[in-house]
Amino acid sequence: MAVVNLTEARIRDLAPGSGIWRDEQVKGLMVVCHKSTKTYAVQGDVRRNGRHVRTVRVKIDRCDRIGLREARTRAKALMSQIQSGVDPTAGPDETGVTLKAALDHHLSEKQFRPATAESYRYHLDKYLTRFRSRAVADITRTEVRDLYDTLKKQRGQTTASCVMRTLRAVINTAMRLDETIEKNPVAVLRVPTSNRREVGALDLTAWWQETETCGPIRRDLHRAMMLTGARRSSILQVRREDIDLTANVMTFRHMKTGGQMLFPMGKRLSSIIADRLAADEPLGSPWLWPSPNSACGRIVEPKEQRRALPSPHEYRHHARTLFIAAGVPYAESALLLGQRLPGASGGYVHAEHLVEHLRPHAQALEDLVLGPIWPLNDDQQDEK
Known part of the structure; x- marks a missing residue:
């Protein structure tokens, strides 16, 4: 992630797929070079009462649609919100059902076996701590994808898949509670099913x-x-x-x-x-x-x-x-x-x-x- 003095010409010369380039002049502004497109985005830390709440990244627009001057103006406005403790990616107040509250409701909807309920809570407390107290509407597809990739690397495919199934089920319950949650962010993942157990003949x-x-x-x-x-x-x-x-x-x-x-x-x-x-x-x-x-x-x-x-x-x-x-x-x-x-x-x-x-x-x-x-x-x- 390089920090450069962005100009229109320099942005045009950035190689596709070269990653993230931060602007020297406006804090938080960056150009993200994907394989086929380049986009302006802003990233910053939301803090409340001196405590770090979360790091958010907001897409501004594609570089071929707006100029650098407008991107910097929008970035300053967004960073002003972020630095004042406002999360620009958060939904409205009525979408404030947290993942923990959604899990409690999910487990109360029907009679689960104790081991099943325990595994749900273990996943929430062990692997989903970053989402635990957050509004479900605030959880983005990017965050879910990043968590999934991290779990696969650190814990293996089986654990990552189990955690994602738990998250998907709980968010589905949250969607029934709050009609403003339109999509489940876990739906973008291709979570493989468990391998069929192969049991050979027994002598x-x-x-x-x-x-x-x-x-x-x-x-x-x-x-x-x-x-x-x-x-x-x-x-x-x-x-x-x-x-x-x-x-x-x-x-x-x-x-x-x-x-x-x-x-x-x-x-x-x-x-x-x-x-x-x-x-x-x-x-x-x-x-x-x-x-x-x-x-x-x-x-x-x-x-x-x-x-x-x-x-x-x-x-x-x-x-x-x-x-x-x-x-x-x-x-x-x-x-x-x-x-x-x-x-x-x-x-x-x-x-x-x-x-x-x-x-x-x-x-x-x-x-x-x-x-x-x-x-x-x-x-x-x-x-x-």
């Missing part, structure tokens, strides 16, 4: 042997994740009191779809869980998967960094595929995975009333996964 015999290399608790956790296909948050927060060995039912109380789910355990999973409860009873932990090294007293990260074992979400992929291989119908496999059935009629289906109907299908998955590795004995076959 079940090798997987079983790999789980044997884990500690007893984590070993059983991996086997339970395979046989239930449960979401990470659901299975990790199971308590001992959520296990009914008489009915062979495991209750998931933390469901993405809300409410709770009664999962019918097969014979092998029931045996695994029964042995786990007995072995861990001396620990006095309320959790099914206790961890003395965790602040909350339970396992919070089931992903094994040094072993070739699936992640919790990969287990859901495997379970969905293996349900099909086991001949389980779509509706039953979806209910066992804690998913809502599509269509209006799906709202009338209550999985908690279908535990015994779903039990043979849960057993079918178990037989397919562990049948060749862990055959049932004669008594268990009779019970089946």
Whole structure:
């Protein structure tokens, strides 16, 4: 960003795409050389009560439309406003809904999961601090684009995309609150969608042997994740009191779809869980998967960094595929995975009333996964 004594001739000679050239004579005045056009602009710091509020840049006009004298006159007027604490880019007073207020309203519109609401607030407090207390109408496309580029460089594409999705959703809510906000500045960005997770085929015999290399608790956790296909948050927060060995039912109380789910355990999973409860009873932990090294007293990260074992979400992929291989119908496999059935009629289906109907299908998955590795004995076959 060079500072020069701008003249009409010098402006004509500036190379396209050469960037920003500041004027020596008028503070804040600059010529921005784009690839195909040159524009006059003014930039300055808005300060109120001695505190820096924000840095604003205001486009004056294209250099081929107005002369340098007029550009300097307009720049002086704009800088006078900026130095007196007035933001020339701000909307009218009625557009003063802040991003924080818009987020509060967004989260109150419907019931979000605690983790979702927490991620929204984390993005606001961690990455959107410059916009947090500002009126949404003041947020410009240039600022959003600059923030996005900065986040991509410093935090990576995934974080940048997540933050932009949060910002886009909150501004959409602000637009419903304030009709004077006409466009969402995030709309100018091409925010890529998340890459589709690629999950390869799993050698079940090798997987079983790999789980044997884990500690007893984590070993059983991996086997339970395979046989239930449960979401990470659901299975990790199971308590001992959520296990009914008489009915062979495991209750998931933390469901993405809300409410709770009664999962019918097969014979092998029931045996695994029964042995786990007995072995861990001396620990006095309320959790099914206790961890003395965790602040909350339970396992919070089931992903094994040094072993070739699936992640919790990969287990859901495997379970969905293996349900099909086991001949389980779509509706039953979806209910066992804690998913809502599509269509209006799906709202009338209550999985908690279908535990015994779903039990043979849960057993079918178990037989397919562990049948060749862990055959049932004669008594268990009779019970089946």
